Amino acid sequence: MTASEHVRLLRDLRSVRRFTAEPVAQHVIDDLLDVVRWTGSSSNRQPWELVLVRNRETVAALADIGGGPGARHLADATLAIVLVMANERADFDAGRCAERVLLTLAAHGIGACVAGFARPEQGDAVKQLLGVPADRTIRIAISAGHPAGDRAHLVSAERDVDDRLPLHTMRLGRKPLAEIVHLERYGSR
Amino acid sequence: MTASEHVRLLRDLRSVRRFTAEPVAQHVIDDLLDVVRWTGSSSNRQPWELVLVRNRETVAALADIGGGPGARHLADATLAIVLVMANERADFDAGRCAERVLLTLAAHGIGACVAGFARPEQGDAVKQLLGVPADRTIRIAISAGHPAGDRAHLVSAERDVDDRLPLHTMRLGRKPLAEIVHLERYGSR
Numbered sequence: 001m002t003a004s005e006h007v008r009l010l011r012d013l014r015s016v017r018r019f020t021a022e023p024v025a026q027h028v029i030d031d032l033l034d035v036v037r038w039t040g041s042s043s044n045r046q047p048w049e050l051v052l053v054r055n056r057e058t059v060a061a062l063a064d065i066g067g068g069p070g071a072r073h074l075a076d077a078t079l080a081i082v083l084v085m086a087n088e089r090a091d092f093d094a095g096r097c098a099e100r101v102l103l104t105l106a107a108h109g110i111g112a113c114v115a116g117f118a119r120p121e122q123g124d125a126v127k128q129l130l131g132v133p134a135d136r137t138i139r140i141a142i143s144a145g146h147p148a149g150d151r152a153h154l155v156s157a158e159r160d161v162d163d164r165l166p167l168h169t170m171r172l173g174r175k176p177l178a179e180i181v182h183l184e185r186y187g188s189r
Numbered sequence: 190m191t192a193s194e195h196v197r198l199l200r201d202l203r204s205v206r207r208f209t210a211e212p213v214a215q216h217v218i219d220d221l222l223d224v225v226r227w228t229g230s231s232s233n234r235q236p237w238e239l240v241l242v243r244n245r246e247t248v249a250a251l252a253d254i255g256g257g258p259g260a261r262h263l264a265d266a267t268l269a270i271v272l273v274m275a276n277e278r279a280d281f282d283a284g285r286c287a288e289r290v291l292l293t294l295a296a297h298g299i300g301a302c303v304a305g306f307a308r309p310e311q312g313d314a315v316k317q318l319l320g321v322p323a324d325r326t327i328r329i330a331i332s333a334g335h336p337a338g339d340r341a342h343l344v345s346a347e348r349d350v351d352d353r354l355p356l357h358t359m360r361l362g363r364k365p366l367a368e369i370v371h372l373e374r375y376g377s378r
Contacts, residue, residue, distance in 0.1 A: 003220070006296035010194050010224045010289055031192075033370055036197045037363050040291075042305060045257070046364050051371045058373065070232070084375070092329065100199055102229075103292070108194035116231060140281065152275020159345040174226050175235050181222055182240045183248065186273070186321040 008012035013102060014153035016111025019145025023054070024079045028108045032081075034102045041093040047086035051130050054079055058129065062115075062141055065125045071115035079142035082130060085137040094140055098134050101142050111147035114140060196352045202291060203298025206262035208334025209378035212243070213268045217297045221270075230282040237286050242318050243268055244279060247318065251330055253303075254314045257373035260304035271319060274326040283329055290331050300336035308356035 008128070029052065041047060053059055063074035074080055081101055085094050098114055105112045116139060117123045123138040132138060141187070182188055214304055218241065230236060242248055251271070252263035270290055274283050287303055294301045305328060306312045312327040321327065336342070371377055 003296040006195065006198050007220045007224060009294060010293055010296070011220075011227050013227070013229065015229055031196045031200075033366055035196060037302065037366055037369065038200050038202070039288075040202065040204055040303070044363075047367045047368070049371060049375075051373070051375055053373055055373055056357075066235075084371075091280035092284040092287070095281040095286075096288040097284075098281070099228075099285040099288040104196060104199055106200070110194075114229070114231075114315040130371075130375050174233075177222055177226055180235070180238045182238065182273075182319075183242070184242055184244055186238075186319050187352055 001038060001115060008109065009103065009107060013106050016145075016147045016152045017076075017113050018152050019076045019111060019143070019149035020148050021078065021108060022107075022146045024069070024110055024144055025108075028105065028110055029079070030103060031108065032104045035100050036097055039093075039097045039100050041096065045086070045090075045093070047090040047093050049084040049136075051082040051132070051135070053082060053130075061129055065122050065129070066115050066141070067122075070114065071117070071141075073113045074115050074141060074143045076145065076148075078145040079143075081142040081144065082126065082138060083140045083142070084132055085139070087135075088137045090137065093141070098140060098142060099178060105144055106184040108148075110144055111152055112142050112144040114142055191196075195292055198292065202295050205303040205334075205336045205341045206265075206302050206332070207337035207341050208265045208267060208300060208332070209337050210267065211335045213294075213299055213333055213335070217280045217299055220270070220297065221290060221293045224289050228282075228289050230285065231279075231309065234275070234279075234282070236265075236279040238281055238325075240271040240273060240274040240321070241268065242319075250318055250367050251315065255304050255306055255317070255330070256311075260306070260330075263304050263330060263332045264301050265334065265337075267334040268332075270331040270333060271315060271327060272329045272331070273321055274328070276324075277326045279326065280328070287329060287331060294333055299333055300341055301331050301333040303331055305329060340376060349364060 059080050062080055102112050126138045205321045248269050251269055291301050
């Protein structure tokens, strides 16, 4: 095992929005929970809980609450992981936790994508659906499943639009390093 | 390369707060930037820029601005990575980006720890120090360096307290899974 193999996993992670019906194996979920449990957080507060949802109707209800292209991929997922945060100030730790979830799944060949419940009423609806106490904050769920083919990471969750997005569109691409990196001082390259 | 080796990297990541004087090699920094560049973000907005700081005086100034145990480890770092976010609503994406930075460094055997600038005036001071435009948001920097020994992840950055924290203290430990995992509905284990 070399550093470069780890770096490849980290660098090559892409969102997958279409899944087969094959369930995510329990040993993958066990790894996922172990990794989440050990995720670092501000002052080691561990401000997270997870609700693991496999029930088809509940997963479909989550997709409905999310609505739009940012959450529709949940409808296909065989596993949804809902992040229940202790309060509204834990977004940074939520991001750390979510990234580990995505990477652990990817290590096992499982595809995943972040779904957002950006509006407070969406979070409230998820809390009601899952019986989560009102004082928690829900803004994120992760859809997961076996990727629907090798090109699943290039495919929209919208079945009514063209299946194959062109490679290297802005939507899939990234800014060049020159736009995001500064040395010693801002503006110095 | 097996899934379990990746999972080990993910699960075993721990903060390191004491470093040797050996600089972080350029090829490690190159990997780091490549991984950051490809990090996923909400609607692919990529709301991040980085300032890489190696100058000893600037690193010390960052530690001073942070103050307290949450940022003092910056003083020792041979590399500080300051996250410059596009706005105040990008904490989740900042967390995703930071986690990738920590993991990429760990893949190369480089230790790191998140430092927080929680108060707005701290972020403003960092902006002034580094010449960052006022409309950006700075809340996080990451200290990095070669770990000061095999037990560096167990050691406080506070040189005036006992070097060796006991293993399995609350501070280093984590909640049991039973406290953070729910199945299908909140409260159902």
